[in-house]
Amino acid sequence: KNQVEQSPQSLIILEGKNCTLQCNYTVSPFSNLRWYKQDTGRGPVSLTIMTFSENTKSNGRYTATLDADTKQSSLHITASQLSDSASYICVVSNTGGGNKLTFGTGTQLKVEL
Amino acid sequence: DADVTQTPRNRITKTGKRIMLECSQTKGHDRMYWYRQDPGLGLRLIYYSFDVKDINKGEISDGYSVSRQAQAKFSLSLESAIPNQTALYFCATSDGTGGAKNIQYFGAGTRLSVL
Numbered sequence: 001k002n003q004v005e006q007s008p009q010s011l012i013i014l015e016g017k018n019c020t021l022q023c024n025y026t027v028s029p030f031s032n033l034r035w036y037k038q039d040t041g042r043g044p045v046s047l048t049i050m051t052f053s054e055n056t057k058s059n060g061r062y063t064a065t066l067d068a069d070t071k072q073s074s075l076h077i078t079a080s081q082l083s084d085s086a087s088y089i090c091v092v093s094n095t096g097g098g099n100k101l102t103f104g105t106g107t108q109l110k111v112e113l
Numbered sequence: 114d115a116d117v118t119q120t121p122r123n124r125i126t127k128t129g130k131r132i133m134l135e136c137s138q139t140k141g142h143d144r145m146y147w148y149r150q151d152p153g154l155g156l157r158l159i160y161y162s163f164d165v166k167d168i169n170k171g172e173i174s175d176g177y178s179v180s181r182q183a184q185a186k187f188s189l190s191l192e193s194a195i196p197n198q199t200a201l202y203f204c205a206t207s208d209g210t211g212g213a214k215n216i217q218y219f220g221a222g223t224r225l226s227v228l
Contacts, residue, residue, distance in 0.1 A: 004155065043117070043203050043219025044156075089155070101217075103155030 002027040004104035006090050012110045017080055021107045023073040023090030034091040035064050035075050038106065044089055047075070080111045116140045117220035119204050125226045126194050134189045134223050136204030145187035146205040146217065147171075147179060156203065162187055163209065194227040201225075 004025045013019050025033070032051045036044035048057040048064040050073070057064050061078045077084055087106040094100050117138045126132050136145065143164050148156040148171075158171030160179040168179060176198060178190045191198055201224050205217040 041221070043205070043221050045219070046216050049216065091155075101156075101158070103157070105153060105155050 002092070002094060002102045004090055004092050004102050006088075006104040006107050008107060009105070010108040010110070012112060013080055015080055015082060015111050015113055018076065018078050019080060019109065021075045021077075021088050021090075021109070023075070023104060025071050025073070025090070025092045025102070025104075027092040027094045027102050029094055030068060030071075031093040033064075033066055033073050034093070034101075035062070035073075036089040036091060038087040038089055040086070047088075077109075082111050082113070085109060085111045117204060117206055117218055119202075119220035119223050121223060122221065123224045125228065127228050128195055130194050132191045132194055132225070134202055134204075134225070136187045136189070136220060138185050138204075138206045138218075140206055140208070140218060141184075142206040142208045142218075143184065144207045144209050144215075145181065146207075147177075147187070147189045148203045148205065149173070149200040150203060150222075151200050159189065159202075191225075191227075194225075196227045199225060199227045 007022045034049045035047045038044040047059050047062050050057050050066045052068050055066050063076045066073045087108050089106040090104040092102050120135045146161040147159040150156045157173050161169050162181045165181050180188050201222050203222050204220040207215050207217045
Protein backbone atom coordinates (compact mmCIF):
# COMPACT_ATOMS: atom_id res chain seq x y z
CA LYS A 1 0.00 0.00 0.00
CA ASN A 2 1.29 3.45 -0.92
CA GLN A 3 2.00 5.50 2.18
CA VAL A 4 3.49 8.86 3.09
CA GLU A 5 4.57 9.48 6.66
CA GLN A 6 5.58 12.84 8.04
CA SER A 7 7.38 13.87 11.19
CA PRO A 8 7.05 15.54 13.53
CA GLN A 9 3.27 15.83 13.74
CA SER A 10 3.62 19.29 15.22
CA LEU A 11 6.38 21.76 15.90
CA ILE A 12 6.69 25.09 17.67
CA ILE A 13 9.65 27.37 16.92
CA LEU A 14 10.60 30.96 17.61
CA GLU A 15 10.48 33.54 14.87
CA GLY A 16 13.76 33.78 13.02
CA LYS A 17 14.79 30.19 13.73
CA ASN A 18 15.24 27.47 11.13
CA CYS A 19 13.46 24.13 11.08
CA THR A 20 13.36 20.92 9.08
CA LEU A 21 10.34 18.75 8.40
CA GLN A 22 10.66 15.11 7.36
CA CYS A 23 8.78 12.90 4.92
CA ASN A 24 9.21 9.15 4.28
CA TYR A 25 7.30 7.38 1.56
CA THR A 26 6.67 3.92 0.18
CA VAL A 27 4.89 4.99 -3.03
CA SER A 28 5.81 2.96 -6.07
CA PRO A 29 6.47 3.49 -8.91
CA PHE A 30 7.67 6.94 -7.95
CA SER A 31 6.97 9.90 -10.21
CA ASN A 32 7.44 13.04 -8.15
CA LEU A 33 7.27 14.48 -4.65
CA ARG A 34 5.54 17.70 -3.73
CA TRP A 35 5.41 19.88 -0.66
CA TYR A 36 2.28 21.91 -0.01
CA LYS A 37 1.55 24.62 2.56
CA GLN A 38 -1.95 24.73 4.01
CA ASP A 39 -2.94 27.76 6.03
CA THR A 40 -5.79 27.36 8.50
CA GLY A 41 -9.11 27.62 6.67
CA ARG A 42 -7.49 27.51 3.25
CA GLY A 43 -6.66 24.96 0.61
CA PRO A 44 -3.15 23.58 0.11
CA VAL A 45 -0.74 25.64 -2.00
CA SER A 46 2.16 24.06 -3.88
CA LEU A 47 5.67 24.99 -2.65
CA THR A 48 7.96 22.64 -4.58
CA ILE A 49 7.85 19.65 -6.89
CA MET A 50 10.77 17.28 -7.42
CA THR A 51 11.16 14.39 -9.82
CA PHE A 52 13.45 11.39 -9.43
CA SER A 53 16.45 13.22 -10.87
CA GLU A 54 16.15 16.32 -8.69
CA ASN A 55 17.58 16.16 -5.19
CA THR A 56 16.98 19.74 -4.13
CA LYS A 57 14.55 22.51 -4.98
CA SER A 58 14.18 25.96 -3.44
CA ASN A 59 11.32 28.41 -3.25
CA GLY A 60 12.41 31.49 -1.34
CA ARG A 61 13.09 30.51 2.26
CA TYR A 62 11.83 26.98 1.60
CA THR A 63 14.28 24.30 0.45
CA ALA A 64 13.18 20.74 -0.24
CA THR A 65 15.52 17.80 -0.62
CA LEU A 66 14.85 14.36 -2.03
CA ASP A 67 16.72 11.10 -1.60
CA ALA A 68 14.98 8.69 -3.95
CA ASP A 69 17.21 5.80 -2.84
CA THR A 70 16.11 5.98 0.78
CA LYS A 71 12.67 7.35 -0.14
CA GLN A 72 13.03 10.35 2.10
CA SER A 73 12.43 14.06 1.68
CA SER A 74 12.87 17.06 3.91
CA LEU A 75 11.59 20.62 3.85
CA HIS A 76 13.89 23.19 5.42
CA ILE A 77 12.52 26.58 6.38
CA THR A 78 15.06 29.32 6.92
CA ALA A 79 14.60 32.39 9.11
CA SER A 80 11.02 31.52 9.99
CA GLN A 81 8.29 34.14 10.04
CA LEU A 82 4.92 34.23 11.78
CA SER A 83 3.28 33.72 8.39
CA ASP A 84 5.02 30.35 8.09
CA SER A 85 2.59 29.01 10.70
CA ALA A 86 0.64 26.39 8.76
CA SER A 87 0.38 22.69 8.00
CA TYR A 88 3.03 21.39 5.59
CA ILE A 89 1.94 18.41 3.57
CA CYS A 90 4.17 15.99 1.70
CA VAL A 91 2.54 14.48 -1.39
CA VAL A 92 3.91 11.73 -3.61
CA SER A 93 2.71 10.96 -7.13
CA ASN A 94 3.04 7.58 -8.76
CA THR A 95 1.92 8.57 -12.25
CA GLY A 96 2.97 11.19 -14.76
CA GLY A 97 -0.51 12.67 -14.94
CA GLY A 98 -0.61 13.90 -11.36
CA ASN A 99 -4.00 12.40 -10.67
CA LYS A 100 -2.83 9.63 -8.34
CA LEU A 101 -1.41 11.45 -5.37
CA THR A 102 -0.76 10.03 -1.91
CA PHE A 103 -0.96 12.70 0.77
CA GLY A 104 0.79 12.71 4.10
CA THR A 105 -1.08 13.87 7.19
CA GLY A 106 1.04 17.00 7.49
CA THR A 107 3.28 18.68 10.04
CA GLN A 108 1.58 21.49 11.93
CA LEU A 109 4.11 24.30 12.37
CA LYS A 110 3.59 27.19 14.73
CA VAL A 111 6.00 30.12 14.72
CA GLU A 112 5.94 32.25 17.86
CA LEU A 113 7.44 35.55 18.88
CA ASP B 114 -6.70 30.23 -4.41
CA ALA B 115 -9.45 32.68 -5.41
CA ASP B 116 -9.45 31.23 -8.95
CA VAL B 117 -11.07 28.09 -7.56
CA THR B 118 -14.29 28.90 -5.72
CA GLN B 119 -16.20 26.48 -3.56
CA THR B 120 -19.72 27.00 -2.29
CA PRO B 121 -20.92 26.81 0.38
CA ARG B 122 -17.94 27.33 2.69
CA ASN B 123 -19.76 25.74 5.59
CA ARG B 124 -22.80 23.48 5.70
CA ILE B 125 -24.64 21.61 8.41
CA THR B 126 -27.13 18.98 7.32
CA LYS B 127 -29.02 16.03 8.73
CA THR B 128 -28.59 12.33 8.08
CA GLY B 129 -30.42 11.23 4.95
CA LYS B 130 -30.53 14.63 3.30
CA ARG B 131 -29.25 15.22 -0.21
CA ILE B 132 -26.58 17.86 -0.48
CA MET B 133 -24.56 19.35 -3.30
CA LEU B 134 -21.20 21.05 -3.05
CA GLU B 135 -20.22 23.26 -5.94
CA CYS B 136 -16.90 24.20 -7.44
CA SER B 137 -16.16 26.72 -10.16
CA GLN B 138 -12.85 27.84 -11.60
CA THR B 139 -11.62 30.70 -13.72
CA LYS B 140 -8.20 29.17 -14.46
CA GLY B 141 -9.35 27.59 -17.72
CA HIS B 142 -8.14 24.17 -16.58
CA ASP B 143 -9.51 20.97 -18.05
CA ARG B 144 -8.90 18.77 -15.02
CA MET B 145 -10.91 19.00 -11.81
CA TYR B 146 -10.84 16.94 -8.64
CA TRP B 147 -12.77 16.45 -5.40
CA TYR B 148 -10.97 15.47 -2.19
CA ARG B 149 -11.95 15.07 1.43
CA GLN B 150 -9.73 15.81 4.41
CA ASP B 151 -10.27 14.22 7.79
CA PRO B 152 -8.34 14.86 11.02
CA GLY B 153 -5.31 12.59 11.22
CA LEU B 154 -5.64 11.49 7.60
CA GLY B 155 -4.19 12.82 4.39
CA LEU B 156 -6.41 14.16 1.64
CA ARG B 157 -8.19 11.39 -0.22
CA LEU B 158 -9.47 11.55 -3.79
CA ILE B 159 -13.21 11.11 -4.28
CA TYR B 160 -13.70 11.77 -8.01
CA TYR B 161 -11.81 13.42 -10.83
CA SER B 162 -12.58 14.64 -14.32
CA PHE B 163 -10.14 15.32 -17.15
CA ASP B 164 -12.71 17.04 -19.34
CA VAL B 165 -16.45 17.62 -19.58
CA LYS B 166 -17.18 14.11 -20.85
CA ASP B 167 -14.76 12.34 -18.53
CA ILE B 168 -15.62 11.24 -14.96
CA ASN B 169 -13.47 8.87 -12.91
CA LYS B 170 -13.82 7.37 -9.46
CA GLY B 171 -11.14 8.01 -6.90
CA GLU B 172 -10.24 5.87 -3.92
CA ILE B 173 -13.34 6.72 -1.82
CA SER B 174 -16.21 7.32 -4.26
CA ASP B 175 -18.88 5.25 -2.46
CA GLY B 176 -21.75 7.45 -1.28
CA TYR B 177 -20.80 10.30 -3.62
CA SER B 178 -21.60 11.33 -7.17
CA VAL B 179 -20.35 14.16 -9.36
CA SER B 180 -21.42 16.22 -12.32
CA ARG B 181 -19.18 18.15 -14.71
CA GLN B 182 -21.63 20.70 -16.03
CA ALA B 183 -19.04 22.69 -17.96
CA GLN B 184 -15.28 23.03 -18.16
CA ALA B 185 -15.44 25.50 -15.28
CA LYS B 186 -17.90 23.69 -13.02
CA PHE B 187 -17.63 20.43 -11.09
CA SER B 188 -20.16 19.57 -8.40
CA LEU B 189 -20.11 16.88 -5.74
CA SER B 190 -23.33 15.34 -4.42
CA LEU B 191 -24.09 13.30 -1.36
CA GLU B 192 -27.34 11.53 -2.24
CA SER B 193 -28.12 10.53 1.34
CA ALA B 194 -25.70 12.10 3.78
CA ILE B 195 -24.40 10.07 6.73
CA PRO B 196 -22.42 11.25 9.77
CA ASN B 197 -19.12 9.72 8.63
CA GLN B 198 -19.21 12.04 5.62
CA THR B 199 -18.54 14.89 8.02
CA ALA B 200 -15.26 16.30 6.71
CA LEU B 201 -13.52 19.16 4.95
CA TYR B 202 -14.00 18.91 1.19
CA PHE B 203 -11.63 20.41 -1.35
CA CYS B 204 -11.99 20.99 -5.04
CA ALA B 205 -8.81 21.24 -7.12
CA THR B 206 -7.92 21.94 -10.73
CA SER B 207 -4.94 21.37 -12.99
CA ASP B 208 -4.19 22.10 -16.61
CA GLY B 209 -2.74 18.71 -17.46
CA THR B 210 0.51 20.15 -18.76
CA GLY B 211 3.96 19.89 -17.25
CA GLY B 212 3.96 16.12 -17.38
CA ALA B 213 5.01 14.72 -14.07
CA LYS B 214 5.04 18.18 -12.51
CA ASN B 215 1.37 18.91 -13.16
CA ILE B 216 0.36 21.26 -10.32
CA GLN B 217 -3.04 21.13 -8.64
CA TYR B 218 -4.65 24.33 -7.41
CA PHE B 219 -7.05 24.01 -4.51
CA GLY B 220 -10.15 25.91 -3.46
CA ALA B 221 -10.59 27.14 0.11
CA GLY B 222 -12.68 24.12 1.10
CA THR B 223 -16.20 23.34 2.28
CA ARG B 224 -16.65 22.26 5.88
CA LEU B 225 -19.54 19.79 6.00
CA SER B 226 -21.16 18.49 9.17
CA VAL B 227 -23.74 15.70 8.98
CA LEU B 228 -25.77 15.36 12.17
